[in-house]
Amino acid sequence: VPARLPEDELPGSARWWLQRERRNGRRRARPNGITAERIVAEAMAIIDAAGADALTLRRLADSLGTGPASLYRHVASREEIVTLVVDHFLEPMVTRDGADGTSWRERAQWFATEFRQHLLDHPNIVPLMTAAQMLGPNAMAARQRVLRGFIKAGLDAEVAVRAYLVIVHFTVAVVQLDARPSPKTTAERQALQRLFASQDPDRYPDVVSNADLLAHHDSDAEFAFGLSALLYGIDRLRKESHR
Amino acid sequence: VPARLPEDELPGSARWWLQRERRNGRRRARPNGITAERIVAEAMAIIDAAGADALTLRRLADSLGTGPASLYRHVASREEIVTLVVDHFLEPMVTRDGADGTSWRERAQWFATEFRQHLLDHPNIVPLMTAAQMLGPNAMAARQRVLRGFIKAGLDAEVAVRAYLVIVHFTVAVVQLDARPSPKTTAERQALQRLFASQDPDRYPDVVSNADLLAHHDSDAEFAFGLSALLYGIDRLRKESHR
DNA sequence: ACCTGAACACCGTTCAAGT
DNA sequence: ACCTGAACACCGTTCAAGT
Numbered sequence: 001v002p003a004r005l006p007e008d009e010l011p012g013s014a015r016w017w018l019q020r021e022r023r024n025g026r027r028r029a030r031p032n033g034i035t036a037e038r039i040v041a042e043a044m045a046i047i048d049a050a051g052a053d054a055l056t057l058r059r060l061a062d063s064l065g066t067g068p069a070s071l072y073r074h075v076a077s078r079e080e081i082v083t084l085v086v087d088h089f090l091e092p093m094v095t096r097d098g099a100d101g102t103s104w105r106e107r108a109q110w111f112a113t114e115f116r117q118h119l120l121d122h123p124n125i126v127p128l129m130t131a132a133q134m135l136g137p138n139a140m141a142a143r144q145r146v147l148r149g150f151i152k153a154g155l156d157a158e159v160a161v162r163a164y165l166v167i168v169h170f171t172v173a174v175v176q177l178d179a180r181p182s183p184k185t186t187a188e189r190q191a192l193q194r195l196f197a198s199q200d201p202d203r204y205p206d207v208v209s210n211a212d213l214l215a216h217h218d219s220d221a222e223f224a225f226g227l228s229a230l231l232y233g234i235d236r237l238r239k240e241s242h243r
Numbered sequence: 244v245p246a247r248l249p250e251d252e253l254p255g256s257a258r259w260w261l262q263r264e265r266r267n268g269r270r271r272a273r274p275n276g277i278t279a280e281r282i283v284a285e286a287m288a289i290i291d292a293a294g295a296d297a298l299t300l301r302r303l304a305d306s307l308g309t310g311p312a313s314l315y316r317h318v319a320s321r322e323e324i325v326t327l328v329v330d331h332f333l334e335p336m337v338t339r340d341g342a343d344g345t346s347w348r349e350r351a352q353w354f355a356t357e358f359r360q361h362l363l364d365h366p367n368i369v370p371l372m373t374a375a376q377m378l379g380p381n382a383m384a385a386r387q388r389v390l391r392g393f394i395k396a397g398l399d400a401e402v403a404v405r406a407y408l409v410i411v412h413f414t415v416a417v418v419q420l421d422a423r424p425s426p427k428t429t430a431e432r433q434a435l436q437r438l439f440a441s442q443d444p445d446r447y448p449d450v451v452s453n454a455d456l457l458a459h460h461d462s463d464a465e466f467a468f469g470l471s472a473l474l475y476g477i478d479r480l481r482k483e484s485h486r
Numbered sequence: 487a488c489c490t491g492a493a494c495a496c497c498g499t500t501c502a503a504g505t
Numbered sequence: 506a507c508c509t510g511a512a513c514a515c516c517g518t519t520c521a522a523g524t
Contacts, residue, residue, distance in 0.1 A: 013434070014431065014437070014438040015431075018434060018437060018441065130370060130373055130419055130420070135435075135438060140442055140450055141447065143450055143457075144448070144450050147449040147450065147453065148448075148449050151449060157452070160453075161453055161456040161457055161460070162465070162468070165457075165460050166468065169417055169465070169469075170413065170416065170469065172416070173412065173415070173417065173420065174416065176373055177416065188256070188257065191256070191257035191258045191261060192257040192378075194257070195257040195260055195261050198261065199383055203387070204384065204386070204387040205387070205391075206387055206403075207383055207387050207390065210400050210403075210404055213401055213404040214386075214404055217404070217408055222405070222408060222409055225405070225409065225476065225480070226409055226413065226473060226476075229472050229473050229475065230469060230472050230473070232475070233471065233472025237468070
C-alpha cells in the first residue's frame with residue numbers, strides 16, 4: 001500500500017493546483033518526445049474511444065510507443081492524468097462564445113446548452129466530472145468567461161456567482177444521470193418499461209400504471225424544464241437584491 | 244480479458260433486474276452461513292467506513308471469514324455487489340415517512356430533504372449513485388411511495404412522474420458535486436480562496452475579485468434555492484396541465 | 487455436490503540496472 | 506543524468522483439486 005498523501009494534496013484539489021507550478025519546475029527534464037501534453041491528449045482519446053476503465057498505463061504507454069514506467073517522468077500518477085484530462089476536456093468551453101450583447105438569461109441559456117452538448121459529445125468523460133473540482137487553468141478561464149458575461153449583462157457579482165454555480169452543477173448533474181451505462185436505445189427503453197410494468201401491482205400500483213411515463217422520460221425535456229425553472233428563480237433573486 | 248456480456252446484461256440494467264429471479268433460482272445452494280444478504284451488508288459497511296476503492300473481494304471475504312473465491316457462490320461479480328449495495332442503501336427511503344395529508348410541495352420538500360440527508364450520511368455511497376439506475380426492489384418501493392404521495396396530494400400522474408424524476412436527479416446531483424473528495428474544511432476553503440485569488444488578474448479579473456464568493460459557496464443554500472425554484476416551476480406546469 | 491486454495495491474467499507503481 | 510526492463514504488491518476471477 002503506497003503511503004497516502006494528506007487529503008488536500010490529492011490531484012485536483014485546490015492545494016494540489018496551487019503547488020503545481022513549483023512541482024513542475026522541479027520535474028520536467030528534457031524528454032524524448034513524450035510530454036505531459038501528449039500523454040493527456042492520448043489519454044483523453046483512449047477514454048473517449050473506450051471508456052475510463054480502458055485507460056491503463058500500459059495501454060497509454062503503448063499508444064505513445066514506450067513502456068509504462070516512462071510515463072512517470074512526466075506525470076506522478078494515473079490520478080493526475082485523469083485530473084489533467086478533465087481540464088483538457090474543458091478547453092473548448094473557454095473559446096466558444098456566442099450570445100454577445102444579450103440578456104443574462106439568454107447568455108445563461110447559451111452557456112448551459114453548449115456545456116451540456118459538449119458533455120453529451122464526450123459521454124465517457126462525464127463520470128469523471130463528479131470527482132473533479134474544475135480548478136485547472138481551462139476551468140478558470142471558462143469560469144471567467146461566464147462570470148464576465150453575466151456581470152456585463154447586468155447581474156450583481158453575488159448573483160452572477162450563484163447563477164454560475166447552480167447552472168454548472170445542474171448541467172453536469174442531469175447529463176451525468178442521463179449518460180449512464182445503458183444508453184437509452186429503443187430496446188433498453190422497452191426493457192425498462194417491462195421492468196416497471198412487471199412489478200407487483202398490489203405493492204407498487206403507481207409504478208405499474210405509470211410504467212410508460214417512467215420509462216419514456218425525456219432527458220432533453222427535463223433539462224429544458226429544470227434550467228428554465230432555475231433561471232426563473234435566479235431572476236426573482238436578482239429582483240430582490242436590486243431592491 | 245473476460246468475455247463481455249451484451250451491454251444490457253450489465254448488473255443494474257433493466258434487463259439484468261428482469262432476469263434476476265430466474266438466475267437466482269439456478270444459483271443459491273445451501274450455504275455455510277454466508278448469504279448474498281450478508282455479503283451486501285458487509286460490503287456497505289466497508290464502503291461506508293473506507294470508501295468504494297477499499298471494497299476489495301479479498302477484504303470483504305476476510306470480514307466474512309472466508310476466501311475471495313467463496314463469494315462467487317452467492318454473487319457473480321464485484322459489479323453485482325456494488326449494484327446490490329446501492330439498492331440496500333435505498334432501503335430506509337422506503338419506510339421513512341412524514342408529511343402525510345399535506346400539499347404535494349410539502350411532500351416534495353420533505354422527500355428531497357430526507358433523501359439528501361440520507362445521502363449526506365453516507366458520502367462514500369454517493370459516487371456509486373451515478374452509475375446506478377435505481378431499479379432494484381427498494382428503489383421500486385421508494386418510487387411507489389413518492390408517486391403515491393404526489394398523486395394523493397392532487398398531482399396528475401404525468402406531473403407526478405416528472406416531479407419525481409427532476410427532484411431525484413437534482414438531489415443526487417447537488418449532493419454528488421458537493422460530496423467531492425476534498426470535504427469543505429476551513430483549511431480547504433482557504434486553499435480554494437487562495438487559488439482563485441492567486442489567478443492572473445489581467446486574464447481572470449472576475450475570478451480574482453470574486454474569490455471569496457466562489458470559495459465560500461454554501462451547498463445547503465444552493466440546494467434550498469434550486470429545490471424551491473424547481474418546485475415553483477413544477478407548480479406552473481401543474482396549473483397549465485389543469486387548465 | 488459443494489467449497490476453496492492456488493493460480494491466472496491483469497493492474498499501478500518502484501527501482502536497480504542499463505545507457 | 507536520464508530512461509526503462511523487470512519486479513513488486515496488489516487486483517478480480519477461474520478452476521482443478523480437495524472434502
